[in-house]
Amino acid sequence: MSECDIAIIGGGPIGIWGLYHAHLRQVNALLFDSLPELGGQLMAMYPEKDIFDVAGFPRVLARELVEQLVAQSVADPTRVRVGEKVLSLTQLDGLWQITTTLGQHLAKSVVVATGLGAFRPKMLGVTGEERFEGQGVDYFVKSLDALVGKRLVVVGGGDSAVDWVNTFSGRSEVTLVHRLERFQAHPASVQRLVESGVEVLMPWEVSALSGDDHLQTVTVRALDGSAERQLPCDQLLVCIGFNADLGPLKAWGLALSGGKVAVDREMRTNQPGVFAAGDVVTYPGKQNLIAIGFAEIAIAIKAATEHAFPGVKSGLAHSSSRGF
Ligand SMILES: Cc1cc2nc3c(=O)[nH]c(=O)nc-3n(C[C@H](O)[C@H](O)[C@H](O)COP(=O)(O)OP(=O)(O)OC[C@H]3O[C@@H](n4cnc5c(N)ncnc54)[C@H](O)[C@@H]3O)c2cc1C
Missing domain, CATH: 3.50.50.60 (FAD/NAD(P)-binding domain)
Incomplete structure (x- = not known):
């Protein structure tokens, strides 16, 4: 059974960016996605479409945005577990036990970034x-x-x-x-x-x-x-159109609102040590946009780090001071 500081569930754009923020904060994260490749909706639904509203990219092909995100965020490919679906989350001795289709893992904190869940075209x-x-x-x-x-x-x-x-x-x-x-x-x-x-x-x-x-x-x-x-x-x-199903997440004990995971300003769910970001969450004013999810996951990883290391204030992480 592997152990990590933060388990990120969902390798869409938001989960991938979470890996970058974990690296920036020098915590050990593990990223899971049930699909065989990273990228979430961008790769599965619109890899050949241009995106125009990601700051710093006047126009970027969805597939290219994912490639750039992976290049920027995945410092260690062994921390990425694609083709591994998370089935359940249970508390075990103050940690979270994550049961997947391929085994079990332990994490101090969990960040849920499962987006639309399993989506099937109509x-x-x-x-x-x-x-x-x-x-x-x-x-x-x-x-x-x-x-x-x-x-x-x-x-x-x-x-x-x-x-x-x-x-x-x-x-x-x-x-x-x-x-x-x-x-x-x-x-x-x-x-x-x-x-x-x-x-x-x-x-x-x-x-x-x-x-x-x-x-x-x-x-x-x-x-x-x-x-x-x-x-x-x-x-x-x-x-x-498509039908979306939150899948196993419905049984993880997370409070839902309108079929989405309810979070507070620090992206905390109702479960201690479980945070969420991206299309899977809801709060007043939420918009399902990549740019907004990027900000949410930065907040979620900070809060998840503080949960993983109680008493250690993780503060503001500037990439320009870290050099990566
Ligand atoms: C056609 C289309 C065009 C769009 N255009 C734009 C645009 O121009 N600009 C913009 O900002 N947004 C756009 N969006 C919205 C944008 O794609 C989403 O906001 C974004 O993909 C959300 O990212 P996410 O990482 O939260 O979720 P997702 O992209 O849905 O990724 C979630 C990932 O979690 C994985 N997952 C789910 N459940 C599990 C599990 N139990 N275990 C392991 N893995 C799991 C899934 O396999 C998936 O890879 C568009 C969406 C669509 C459909």
């Missing part, structure tokens, strides 16, 4: 969808270059669908299919879409998928039953 529910998954049906864009010049059908009317149509407009042959009569995306993005002249079928829906080993045709129909079309298609991109 499926269309049409016949053949599962069969073609990864063979012409996808829910996230994994590689922008792979889709350039292809025949794309994008499904959805929210930010994700509209942003992808705008991204591929002029570079691929794109059709947008949306079940509702209105978009739910940012008005400026919708304006750009309208001006692009991309074919938009709404209110229409996908009714069937066909092909051999790979998807070849998407059948779409008008919701009022007045028309049906067969769209030749290399890639169907389904962007109709």
Whole structure:
């Protein structure tokens, strides 16, 4: 059984940045993520999207932000345990015992940064969808270059669908299919879409998928039953949202509010020695933004350090004085 000062649960951007702050405070932290790679939502849901609101980066690809964060934060790769899901947290002789899918660990303090938890994209529910998954049906864009010049059908009317149509407009042959009569995306993005002249079928829906080993045709129909079309298609991109589940965290004894972990100003949960930061938390004024989560985890790691070493005030840690 390994032992550490602080266990950080969740290797999204916020958990990764927690590792940096632990290093800055010279405490020994261990980072867990159930997925095989670090990056959370940025890598799983939008690796090829640009982010514009991280201070110091006028524009950064989500994948690149994660790479930079890892380079900045992971001083010792043996402190990162990917592919290891945390199942339970129990108190043991003043420490926290963390049981994972691969074993058990002890920590003086715990910082929960599990974000949305386990997220699954919503499926269309049409016949053949599962069969073609990864063979012409996808829910996230994994590689922008792979889709350039292809025949794309994008499904959805929210930010994700509209942003992808705008991204591929002029570079691929794109059709947008949306079940509702209105978009739910940012008005400026919708304006750009309208001006692009991309074919938009709404209110229409996908009714069937066909092909051999790979998807070849998407059948779409008008919701009022007045028309049906067969769209030749290399890639169907389904962007109709996702379902999130907090998973095992629900049984960790943490006080929740609206399905999120309730924290105070020092990112303390109701459990002594357990702190939380990022999308998993709630407090008045909370916003699910990377920049805000970065600040929260800096506060959480300071408080977790003080819990791990009672009586030792950890104070303000300036990276410029430490040199890393
Ligand atoms: C399409 C899209 C675009 C976005 N664009 C922006 C933007 O432009 N700017 C911005 O600021 N924000 C943006 N966001 C929001 C931003 O991505 C989130 O605020 C951010 O990812 C939160 O980071 P996190 O580390 O708290 O959680 P997450 O990124 O959700 O990471 C949590 C990690 O915890 C892991 N985990 C969960 N449960 C366990 C467990 N039991 N054991 C081990 N590991 C576990 C998960 O596998 C995951 O890797 C966007 C979000 C989406 C979906």
